Amino acid sequence: MIKDYFIGLMSGTSMDSVDAALVGFDEQGKPHLVSKHSETIPAPLLQKLHGITTPGHDEINRLGQLDREVGRLFAKAALAVIEHSSVAPKDITAIGSHGQTIRHMPELEQGFSLQIGDPNTIALNTNIDVIADFRRKDIALGGQGAPLVPAFHQAVFSATEQPTLVINIGGIANVTYLPPKGSQQPVVGFDTGPGNTLMDAWCRQSLNQAFDTNGTIAASGTTEPQLLKALLSHPYFAQPYPKSTGRELYNQAWLSQQLSDYINLSDADVLSTLLDLTCDSITDQCLKLANKGQIMVCGGGALNPELMKRLQHKMPRFEVTTTDSQGIEAQWVEAIAFAWLAKQFMANKTSNLPAVTGASSAAVLGAFFPAN
Numbered sequence: 001m002i003k004d005y006f007i008g009l010m011s012g013t014s015m016d017s018v019d020a021a022l023v024g025f026d027e028q029g030k031p032h033l034v035s036k037h038s039e040t041i042p043a044p045l046l047q048k049l050h051g052i053t054t055p056g057h058d059e060i061n062r063l064g065q066l067d068r069e070v071g072r073l074f075a076k077a078a079l080a081v082i083e084h085s086s087v088a089p090k091d092i093t094a095i096g097s098h099g100q101t102i103r104h105m106p107e108l109e110q111g112f113s114l115q116i117g118d119p120n121t122i123a124l125n126t127n128i129d130v131i132a133d134f135r136r137k138d139i140a141l142g143g144q145g146a147p148l149v150p151a152f153h154q155a156v157f158s159a160t161e162q163p164t165l166v167i168n169i170g171g172i173a174n175v176t177y178l179p180p181k182g183s184q185q186p187v188v189g190f191d192t193g194p195g196n197t198l199m200d201a202w203c204r205q206s207l208n209q210a211f212d213t214n215g216t217i218a219a220s221g222t223t224e225p226q227l228l229k230a231l232l233s234h235p236y237f238a239q240p241y242p243k244s245t246g247r248e249l250y251n252q253a254w255l256s257q258q259l260s261d262y263i264n265l266s267d268a269d270v271l272s273t274l275l276d277l278t279c280d281s282i283t284d285q286c287l288k289l290a291n292k293g294q295i296m297v298c299g300g301g302a303l304n305p306e307l308m309k310r311l312q313h314k315m316p317r318f319e320v321t322t323t324d325s326q327g328i329e330a331q332w333v334e335a336i337a338f339a340w341l342a343k344q345f346m347a348n349k350t351s352n353l354p355a356v357t358g359a360s361s362a363a364v365l366g367a368f369f370p371a372n
Helices: 043-052 059-083 119-126 136-140 149-156 197-207 213-219 225-232 252-258 267-286 305-314 330-346
Strands: 002-011 017-026 031-040 092-105 112-116 130-132 164-169 172-178 188-194 293-298 318-322 367-369
Touching: 002 031, 002 059, 002 330, 017 059, 017 330, 031 059, 031 330, 043 059, 043 092, 059 092, 059 112, 059 119, 092 119, 092 330, 112 136, 119 130, 119 367, 130 330, 149 164, 149 172, 149 188, 149 330, 164 267, 172 267, 188 267, 197 252, 197 267, 213 267, 213 305, 225 252, 225 267, 267 305, 293 305, 293 330, 305 318
Parallel strands: 002 092, 092 130, 164 293, 293 318
Antiparallel strands: 002 017, 017 031, 092 112, 130 367, 164 172, 172 188
């Protein structure tokens, strides 16, 4: 029986859409996906978002206007997911909004992570209270502010006799290590490096399409070993965790620089190499956590059969599945996670894992933005 309802709103580094999940939590706190909706980011807004992620002219004015514009889009996504359900708006306790990350630089002397999508605008347009600003308290406590989903993974995916790795592959990929049942090991999680972001960037630049559907083009190509070796030499991969990353490191400019000596490679060969970069960087770091067990993939990468095939090939001692096997649709895990984070806030419960983010202590994450 459903005890309360929350909405989770998420737009990741891929910037492909705003995912809205209407989630009902039962008396045991287990989430149930009641309704889902993906709100496409309009092309003019997407162009402005891509522009603001790198330093440029008149940033403050552009940032202020984009904050409101993204807030209205998030509100539209929330209203749409309600419309697709039989749940009345008055029965929804709160909306948990991640916002749209436009800069993530926790390693600076005064580290920060900046998400836009004005929660006041969301609250007033939906008439539902909003919980947002989930990352900055963790950073104030000395953490990375990311990844935040491992705490959710720990809460919803039950321990088994073998280690479990939950791999979320969006624009950036992150891994959560869930130790075997009865183990005294801590939950560990961190960003492994690029997920889909470099492949998507190449598709936009060279193929005039948003992404490589099903990994079909990559599957038709041949990986260039010297290029892959050069890409994997990026110092982030050897950095110890806690760690997190984003488009600040893995972006179109960096990719163009790496490809400067490989101008004769076909699109298929570039995409195959970039797919192996994603899979190898995930694999290398996962195998440092465990050498066998279960892998559950979520995020957009779980929908890419070529990616899933390569992960299984590179980690044969693991059973590679998606979170669908645990009853949570792979594409909706992150949006559901932000509904859960909002629920944690309303219950005044901590929702970061210091062993994951590097924060000095656990904390109740988020800030409250009332609808009236």
